[in-house]
Amino acid sequence: MARTTAGTQWLLLVVCLAAAATAGAQPDSMGFISIDCGLPGPASSVDDTTKLPYSPDAAFTDAGASGNISAQYVTQQLGKRFLSVRSFPDGARSCYTLRPLVAGLKHLLRAEFMYGNYDGLGRPPAFDLYVGVNFWTAVNVSSPDAETAAEAVVVVPGDSLQVCLVNTGSGTPFISALELRPLKSSVYPQANATQGLVALARVNFAPTVATDVVRYPDDPYDRVWLPWLDATVWDTVSTAKRVLNVEADLFEAPSKVMQTAITPRGGNTSDRIKFSWSSWPQPRDPAPRYILVLYFSELQPLPGGSARQFYININGELWYPGGFTPSYLVTSQIYSISPMWGSDQYNVSLNATANSTLPPIINAVEVFSVIPTTNLGTDAKDVSAITAIKMKYRVQKNWMGDPCSPKTLAWDGLTCSYAISSPPRITGVNISFSGLDGDISSSFATFKAVQYLDLSHNNLTGSIPDALSQLPSLTVLDLTGNQLSGSIPPGLLKRIQDGSLNLRYGNNPNLCTANTCQTTKGKSKLAVYIAIPVALAVVIGLVVALFCLLRRKKQGSARNTVKPQNEMPDAPPQPDSEYMYSQSSLQLENRRFTYKELEMITNNFQRVLGRGGFGKVYDGFLEDGTQVAVKLRSQSSTQGVKEFLSEAQILTRIHHKNLVSMIGYCKDGQYMALVYEYMSEGTLREQIAGSGRSGRCLTWMQRLQIAHDSAQGLNYLHKSCNPPLIHRDVKATNILLNAKLEAKIADFGLSKVFNRDSDDHVSTNTFVGTPGYVDPEYQATMQPTTKSDVYSFGVVLLELVTGRQAILSVPEPTSIVHWVRRRLAWGNIDNVVDTQMRGKYDVNSVWKAVDIALKCTAHASVQRPTMTDVVVQLQECLELEEGHRHGGGTRGSFYTGSSSDPNFGYDNNTTECQSNDVSQTSTAFEMEHNFGKVSRMGRGPVAR
Ligand SMILES: *[C@@H]1O[C@H](CO)[C@@H](O)[C@H](O)[C@H]1NC(C)=O
Ligand SMILES: *[C@@H]1O[C@H](CO)[C@@H](O)[C@H](O)[C@H]1NC(C)=O
Ligand SMILES: *[C@@H]1O[C@H](CO)[C@@H](O)[C@H](O)[C@H]1NC(C)=O
Numbered sequence: 029m030a031r032t033t034a035g036t037q038w039l040l041l042v043v044c045l046a047a048a049a050t051a052g053a054q055p056d057s058m059g060f061i062s063i064d065c066g067l068p069g070p071a072s073s074v075d076d077t078t079k080l081p082y083s084p085d086a087a088f089t090d091a092g093a094s095g096n097i098s099a100q101y102v103t104q105q106l107g108k109r110f111l112s113v114r115s116f117p118d119g120a121r122s123c124y125t126l127r128p129l130v131a132g133l134k135h136l137l138r139a140e141f142m143y144g145n146y147d148g149l150g151r152p153p154a155f156d157l158y159v160g161v162n163f164w165t166a167v168n169v170s171s172p173d174a175e176t177a178a179e180a181v182v183v184v185p186g187d188s189l190q191v192c193l194v195n196t197g198s199g200t201p202f203i204s205a206l207e208l209r210p211l212k213s214s215v216y217p218q219a220n221a222t223q224g225l226v227a228l229a230r231v232n233f234a235p236t237v238a239t240d241v242v243r244y245p246d247d248p249y250d251r252v253w254l255p256w257l258d259a260t261v262w263d264t265v266s267t268a269k270r271v272l273n274v275e276a277d278l279f280e281a282p283s284k285v286m287q288t289a290i291t292p293r294g295g296n297t298s299d300r301i302k303f304s305w306s307s308w309p310q311p312r313d314p315a316p317r318y319i320l321v322l323y324f325s326e327l328q329p330l331p332g333g334s335a336r337q338f339y340i341n342i343n344g345e346l347w348y349p350g351g352f353t354p355s356y357l358v359t360s361q362i363y364s365i366s367p368m369w370g371s372d373q374y375n376v377s378l379n380a381t382a383n384s385t386l387p388p389i390i391n392a393v394e395v396f397s398v399i400p401t402t403n404l405g406t407d408a409k410d411v412s413a414i415t416a417i418k419m420k421y422r423v424q425k426n427w428m429g430d431p432c433s434p435k436t437l438a439w440d441g442l443t444c445s446y447a448i449s450s451p452p453r454i455t456g457v458n459i460s461f462s463g464l465d466g467d468i469s470s471s472f473a474t475f476k477a478v479q480y481l482d483l484s485h486n487n488l489t490g491s492i493p494d495a496l497s498q499l500p501s502l503t504v505l506d507l508t509g510n511q512l513s514g515s516i517p518p519g520l521l522k523r524i525q526d527g528s529l530n531l532r533y534g535n536n537p538n539l540c541t542a543n544t545c546q547t548t549k550g551k552s553k554l555a556v557y558i559a560i561p562v563a564l565a566v567v568i569g570l571v572v573a574l575f576c577l578l579r580r581k582k583q584g585s586a587r588n589t590v591k592p593q594n595e596m597p598d599a600p601p602q603p604d605s606e607y608m609y610s611q612s613s614l615q616l617e618n619r620r621f622t623y624k625e626l627e628m629i630t631n632n633f634q635r636v637l638g639r640g641g642f643g644k645v646y647d648g649f650l651e652d653g654t655q656v657a658v659k660l661r662s663q664s665s666t667q668g669v670k671e672f673l674s675e676a677q678i679l680t681r682i683h684h685k686n687l688v689s690m691i692g693y694c695k696d697g698q699y700m701a702l703v704y705e706y707m708s709e710g711t712l713r714e715q716i717a718g719s720g721r722s723g724r725c726l727t728w729m730q731r732l733q734i735a736h737d738s739a740q741g742l743n744y745l746h747k748s749c750n751p752p753l754i755h756r757d758v759k760a761t762n763i764l765l766n767a768k769l770e771a772k773i774a775d776f777g778l779s780k781v782f783n784r785d786s787d788d789h790v791s792t793n794t795f796v797g798t799p800g801y802v803d804p805e806y807q808a809t810m811q812p813t814t815k816s817d818v819y820s821f822g823v824v825l826l827e828l829v830t831g832r833q834a835i836l837s838v839p840e841p842t843s844i845v846h847w848v849r850r851r852l853a854w855g856n857i858d859n860v861v862d863t864q865m866r867g868k869y870d871v872n873s874v875w876k877a878v879d880i881a882l883k884c885t886a887h888a889s890v891q892r893p894t895m896t897d898v899v900v901q902l903q904e905c906l907e908l909e910e911g912h913r914h915g916g917g918t919r920g921s922f923y924t925g926s927s928s929d930p931n932f933g934y935d936n937n938t939t940e941c942q943s944n945d946v947s948q949t950s951t952a953f954e955m956e957h958n959f960g961k962v963s964r965m966g967r968g969p970v971a972r
């Protein structure tokens with residue numbers, strides 16, 4: 029029976045929502061967007077029936093390839109928009125962006141697909157369609173000549189809307205046409221910000237011309253009303269008169285649709301109008317929910333005494349309460365307010381009430397499924413920023429659709445944060461190694477939530493925009509490996525200064541940074557490298573010996589003939605070429621600062637890091653964000669000029685990871701300053717006292733590391749320079765620690781070269797040093813040796829072990845060396861070890877360290893080890909402690925002396941631990957009282 033096929037007919041229509049027919053003019057001012065996908069060239073194609081122009085799609089998408097349907101599917105009736113397609117063989121998601129739209133307005137959106145074997149594969153694909161970040165529908169193109177359409181009524185969340193095709197592995201997504209029509213906000217009240225309507229069917233019953241499709245301009249919203257008449261079961265009712273909509277009509281069905289209707293064939297009041305649709309679960313919408321809208325209007329004046337009244341039933345149950353009577357030439361709708369769901373099939377039937385003299389009638393019907401549109405797109409500002417960046421740099425990635433949403437399709441290189449009720453934010457952008465060129469887009473400065481921005485290893489040029497400092501959340505900015513120029517802007521410097529930003533900028537050869545600012549162009553590198561030391565040499569009036577290089581200078585060098593001075597605009601008169609000798613690679617580090625620059629660097633000498641005889645040390649930041657310490661010679665300082673020169677000289681020439689490095693200097697009028705690398709953890713003294721900037725207590729392992737580092741620094745001074753360099757002021761306040769607690773020897777102001785070849789010992793006239801650290805032998809002879817530094821180092825090592833100062837007041841001033849020896853005589857190492865370590869150390873390791881310290885502080889310098897020995901011994905201490913920490917296997921083992929020096933144990937060496945009386949002459953301190961003989965140094969190491 030024909031009526032039973034009604035459902036089947038319905039389904040067919042669902043798949044074949046097509047377009048064609050009706051003529052009319054089309055204003056362009058309706059807010060319509062019509063896109064003929066894949067259309068080449070700039071010209072629009074005008075639709076024969078609607079007369080609407082369809083634009084080429086180049087302005088709406090930057091992905092995919094265009095193609096033409098195969099000639100065999102081109103027919104006279106086929107709309108022009110179906111002739112070309114755009115296909116997306118690459119990428120999981122490909123999108124069209126429609127704009128500009130008004131955020132919050134309701135729109136009708138329609139995508140159309142006709143395969144037409146455009147790719148010659150003869151395999152129509154299936155894929156998913158998304159409206160923005162929300163699943164819209166699955167598109168399954170059934171045959172090459174089928175015109176498939178998907179339509180949705182949605183509220184547009186932003187000023188643009190994306191329509192995305194998502195490859196589901198069932199062929200290459202393609203699209204023929206895309207249409208957007210603005211709707212009045214009042215229509216389709218079921219569609220709102222959180223739910224959209226996807227059209228399943230929109231039917232105009234019994235159009236006058238059986239194949240007529242009603243759309244624009246008959247329907248000002250350009251809805252596509254498909255014709256349906258089954259003449260075997262239905263009769264047609266129609267009128268030429270206009271059917272009106274009531275004021276504030278919620279659906280605004282066009283009169284043309286309402287002017288025709290069906291009624292059961294033969295006019296038998298006992299017959300019903302029946303149709304149905306099947307539930308269509310999809311993987312992405314397994315429990316579909318439906319909205320039904322029925323349109324009614326009485327089209328003929330009813331004869332007197334007759335009445336038309338009918339029930340509306342769904343699946344046998346009364347849907348509309350009571351009988352319904354349509355109005356004459358006025359549209360009424362019966363519609364779902366909330367969706368219906370849970371049935372496999374929905375059977376609609378209309379049957380006349382008992383009072384009715386006429387059978388039921390119906391003019392049109394719409395069925396929608398409901399889609400949630402609750403997924404939020406990425407924050408609109410973030411989207412515009414990343415979109416601008418994508419455009420500017422023509423980023424070739426999967427950068428299509430929403431940047432963050434859905435999570436599974438988020439853009440490569442982006443990190444997003446997701447919250448329940450607020451839009452995702454872009455928190456990380458990594459576009460490294462992506463061939464970006466041009467300058468750094470100002471759009472980067474609009475990512476208000478970005479924490480991590482990695483633009484490294486591209487070909488970015490120009491300067492770094494200061495606007496990046498306005499990013500409140502930015503913590504890492506990586507610009508490594510580009511072609512950036514200029515200097516680090518002040519705003520960023522400030523961020524680095526307050527510790528809120530980690531800027532990486534290495535490998536930008538033209539960037540003006542602390543070490544490599546090359547302000548003069550066109551010079552050979554050699555000239556620049558040498559010119560800087562020349563300037564230094566002249567400014568500070570280099571007359572002292574060139575330390576490590578002294579001998580080589582004497583031997584002369586062909587390189588002395590290099591005369592770069594003319595290329596230094598502000599260079600002083602040409603220096604004696606004798607002093608121009610330099611190892612260019614080492615000179616790179618040193619930069620000359622003006623006093624004004626120092627003011628800027630230190631923010632007007634705002635923060636004092638420390639102070640000494642020379643002057644104060646200030647915190648500062650270079651243009652590139654490098655934190656530095658600026659030691660400014662105080663005006664009132666009588667001493668200092670010489671120390672300044674000495675230190676500048678040494679640091680210009682020696683470089684070691686355990687010696688604090690000099691970045692530059694200043695000699696500007698009466699101002700003198702040295703600029704060093706910044707050591708964030710301050711002095712070792714502060715750390716030992718627990719008053720370091722972190723306030724932490726150093727572990728034994730850390731103490732050993734620091735000792736080892738310092739020993740290496742000193743060893744370098746002693747060994748790597750010939751003649752050796754003597755620091756002469758090794759002490760806990762001259763050992764600085766960086767953030768990693770790596771120790772570096774600082775303050776070379778008192779350092780002297782020890783020239784064995786010559787008898788003019790530069791230091792014989794003046795005794796220098798700090799009470800508590802001074803080698804008694806040096807004090808007696810006034811002849812400093814490397815062993816004087818070894819002595820001082822021994823004192824530092826004891827400070828590390830005991831946590832006490834070089835001179836204790838217990839109750840009278842006592843040298844730490846003496847104090848330790850006396851206490852060890854009681855036999856227990858715990859009597860001397862810093863209680864703050866709470867026994868968390870390997871006893872053997874501590875014993876060995878104390879042993880080293882006491883050897884270092886032996887009265888006779890010949891009995892002291894060299895710094896080389898000390899480094900080796902400390903290394904063994906470290907290994908012992910390491911073993912203690914990693915697995916208890918070595919916990920109970922005993923220290924039995926080192927392999928390199930089998931006699932380096934206590935039992936064999938007690939004599940050298942005995943101290944002699946030495947009175948300090950120039951200072952009031954007693955360096956080494958003899959507190960009685962220390963016969964045996966306790967029991968040696970113990971297992972705990
Ligand atoms: C499609 O057909 C048009 C018109 O004939 C032509 O200009 C265009 O190049 C064709 N496109 C492709 C991809 O073949
Ligand atoms: C949209 O309509 C649904 C169903 O009536 C309702 O539950 C939801 O709260 C509405 N959303 C908004 C934003 O009004
Ligand atoms: C109309 O149809 C419903 C549902 O099939 C049925 O319950 C009702 O009795 C019918 N009414 C008449 C008057 O036939």
Ligand SMILES: *[C@@H]1O[C@H](CO)[C@@H](O)[C@H](O)[C@H]1NC(C)=O
Pocket residue numbers: 351381383
């Ligand atoms: C049928 O007609 C009678 C008499 O006119 C009326 O009382 C009754 O309410 C009507 N029934 C319906 C369903 O309208």
Ligand SMILES: *[C@@H]1O[C@H](CO)[C@@H](O)[C@H](O)[C@H]1NC(C)=O
Pocket residue numbers: 465487511
């Ligand atoms: C980087 O940019 C410069 C200047 O535009 C150009 O000369 C160079 O070829 C580019 N290098 C790469 C690897 O793209």
